[in-house]
Every structure is written in structure tokens, then in C-alpha cells.
Amino acid sequence: MKKIAIGLLAAVAVALLGWVYYRAFCLSPDTDPASILNYRFAGAAYAITWAIQLGYLAWLAIKERAQNRNAARSRAIPR
Amino acid sequence: MKKLVTCVCAAIAVALLGWAFYQAIYVAPEEQTMHEIQRIFYYHVPSAMVAFLFFAISLAGSVAFLAFRRNRAEWAQAADAWALAGAEVGVVFCTVVLITGPIWGRRAWGIWWTWDARLTTTLVLWLIYVSYLLLRRFAAGPQVQTLAAVLGIFGALDVPIVYMSNRWWRTQHPAPVFGGGPDSGIKDPAMLAAFWWNVAAWLAWGLLILAIRYHVERQHQRYAAQEAQAALDDTSNA
Numbered sequence: 001m002k003k004i005a006i007g008l009l010a011a012v013a014v015a016l017l018g019w020v021y022y023r024a025f026c027l028s029p030d031t032d033p034a035s036i037l038n039y040r041f042a043g044a045a046y047a048i049t050w051a052i053q054l055g056y057l058a059w060l061a062i063k064e065r066a067q068n069r070n071a072a073r074s075r076a077i078p079r
Numbered sequence: 080m081k082k083l084v085t086c087v088c089a090a091i092a093v094a095l096l097g098w099a100f101y102q103a104i105y106v107a108p109e110e111q112t113m114h115e116i117q118r119i120f121y122y123h124v125p126s127a128m129v130a131f132l133f134f135a136i137s138l139a140g141s142v143a144f145l146a147f148r149r150n151r152a153e154w155a156q157a158a159d160a161w162a163l164a165g166a167e168v169g170v171v172f173c174t175v176v177l178i179t180g181p182i183w184g185r186r187a188w189g190i191w192w193t194w195d196a197r198l199t200t201t202l203v204l205w206l207i208y209v210s211y212l213l214l215r216r217f218a219a220g221p222q223v224q225t226l227a228a229v230l231g232i233f234g235a236l237d238v239p240i241v242y243m244s245n246r247w248w249r250t251q252h253p254a255p256v257f258g259g260g261p262d263s264g265i266k267d268p269a270m271l272a273a274f275w276w277n278v279a280a281w282l283a284w285g286l287l288i289l290a291i292r293y294h295v296e297r298q299h300q301r302y303a304a305q306e307a308q309a310a311l312d313d314t315s316n317a
Contacts, residue, residue, distance in 0.1 A: 038115035045119045045179040
């Protein structure tokens, strides 16, 4: 289940990156420069939002894993 | 069972986020004056609303911790975990607000930042809760939870000031979209729908990561208690 969740999140991240790239750099040639900048800035804002949220979720997962590992290790040490 | 519930909640939150994203980018019409850049609104405002909610949860947890810390230790620990989870997830959403806002401002106003009341009070709110998290992370001793609870309560006092700042003072930041007078509100139904879908989606996502953070903190408390008990047993055996 954990692997599915990680895969899903990675797929979301890759899809978002692709979308931002498409939106920022694959505009039609007759788009005016102000509109190009608007598309790029909006795309950047969306990408940064997702990067922060997914980054925090990944940090939480790493923290929980390290916590469980430390607890298991301290239980294994004979007193 | 617990894992299944978490997975179902996560699936709902991700589906909602996907739908809300589609609504914001492809369904909502382009705004007439700001054009494409206005779409940042669908992430910026819901993130601010969710951040305020989580700071309120942190406030409730801090008050409950101070109320229960002498007579109901287990309740106090749970309240402290809610306070920490609320503050941390609130900081994440507040960071999104403080980054997406200047990106929007650069295109709309021509500047990244200005020291107006709304922006400054939001930055102060973020700094207060970052200092709360630093206190939790680096301070040691039996009084840390109490000190953090007091700081959490003081930090929450800034939330209504942030909310009212563009009503009390003239600001570069736009007037309130909702509840800002007879002309306020979103007139286009497609824009309004996109906005509320994004509020629902980010709220669902926020509640999911809040629950995960609470679970991690409770686990940390249990391990810390077990280690303290083991150390006590060792001392009494020696």
C-alpha cells in the first residue's frame, strides 16, 4: 500500500512538472510577451504550492520511518 | 482498518485536488483585467483560509493543554499533539500564501513585496509560528510544552489582525473578496464554483496531513514515555 501511495505521489509530481513545462514553454508563437509571463508566473505559483505540500508529506513520511526505526533499535538493546 | 480509512481519505483528497485543479485552470473564465495571472487566486486564498483554520486548531490545543496539564496527563498530551500538528501544517499553508502572493503581486502591481498591513501582519504570523516550531524542536526540559502553548496562544492573536488588516487600514493588497461591502464577492458562477472546489480540496488535503502529523506526534510521545519508563526501571534496578 505504501509503495502504491509513493508511486501515486511521484506520478502526480511528474505530471505537474510536465504540465508546468507545457504551459510555460509550449505556447503558440503569436502569444504576446505579457501573456507569456502571466502563464509562466501562474504555472510557477502552482508548481511551488505542490512542491511545498508534497515536500512536507515526504518529510513526514521520513520522520515517521526514522522514529519507528529508532524505537525498534532501542527495544532491541538488552538492558 | 485504520490504514484503509487513511487510504480512502487520501484518495478522496487527491481526487478533489485533481478536480479543483481542472476547475481553476480549464473551467473558470479568464479574469478581464489581470488575465491568466488571476488564477493564482484559486490556490492563494484557499491556502490562507486553511492556514487560519489550522492556527485556530493550534490555539484550541494549546488552551486545552494548559487546562489539562495538571489533572489529566493523557488528555494534555493529546491536546499538545493537536497544537503542534495545527501549528506545523498551518505554517506549511502560510508559506504557500507568502510565496504565491508575491508571485501574483509581481505581475499585478509590478513589485514582489510591500510593507503594507496585510502582508506585514501575515509575515509576522508566519514568523511567530516558525519560532513556535523552533522552540519545540530545539528547547529541552519539562516546561517546553507549557512555553510552546503560551506562545501558540499569543501567535493566534495575530490571526484576527491579519484578517481585519485590509478593513482597518488602506492597503496595497486588494479589498476583501467576501464580506467586504455590497460590491464584494465573486460574480461569475464558474469562478465561484472553482474557488469553492479549491477551498474544499485544500481543506481535505490539509485535514489529511494534519491527521498524519498528529499520529506521528502521538507515536513520538509514546516512544518518549516508554524510554523514560525504561530509564527509570534501570535506575531502580541498579
